[in-house]
Amino acid sequence: MREHEPDGTDRPAAPVHPPGRARAIADKIDHLISRDAARTGGRAPTYRELADRINTLAGRDVISKDTIRNLHHGVTQKGQSPNPTVDTLDWLGRGFGIRQGAAYFLDDRGTAEVDEQIDRLDTFGDLRQALGNSGVVSLVKRASGLSDHSLNMLLVLAERLKTLEDGASETDGAGTPDGN
Numbered sequence: 001m002r003e004h005e006p007d008g009t010d011r012p013a014a015p016v017h018p019p020g021r022a023r024a025i026a027d028k029i030d031h032l033i034s035r036d037a038a039r040t041g042g043r044a045p046t047y048r049e050l051a052d053r054i055n056t057l058a059g060r061d062v063i064s065k066d067t068i069r070n071l072h073h074g075v076t077q078k079g080q081s082p083n084p085t086v087d088t089l090d091w092l093g094r095g096f097g098i099r100q101g102a103a104y105f106l107d108d109r110g111t112a113e114v115d116e117q118i119d120r121l122d123t124f125g126d127l128r129q130a131l132g133n134s135g136v137v138s139l140v141k142r143a144s145g146l147s148d149h150s151l152n153m154l155l156v157l158a159e160r161l162k163t164l165e166d167g168a169s170e171t172d173g174a175g176t177p178d179g180n
Helices: 020-039 047-058 065-073 086-095 101-106 108-131 134-143 148-171
Strands: 002-004 010-012
Touching: 020 065, 020 101, 020 108, 047 065, 047 086, 065 086, 086 101, 101 108, 108 134
Parallel strands: none
Antiparallel strands: 002 010
């Protein structure tokens, strides 16, 4: 099976399950690319963009798009498992904002710790964005001191209102000529 790369070349598709360590590294790269895409509106970075980002951080060429692709697929163009250096994995991690990149890819405990930290940072980022809305701040002030039961009811109500508004925005302009 072959796949078409963005640069117009055809490459062999990655096997479904590359061997052990290569598969683990590929899965972690996939996870990081998915997180990156979620932060940037759903568009995953290309291998070239990742290589450019990493090489800019390094101030020199330390990784190629082909190396990133091979690691992400868990197989080289020759069908072998990639065997990256610690330095390569370190720079790859740094390209995703992970200071000790190689440890992220080689130590499952380190991976879990970093993922937990990233989750917390994402939550703080969401909170910071929400707190920039004066209506949200006003609601939080009013909700402060409510019982757990009342807070849960408020959460359910907020979710329901969000669902209704999302549904209404999808039909605005599409349902009737006047948008109603």
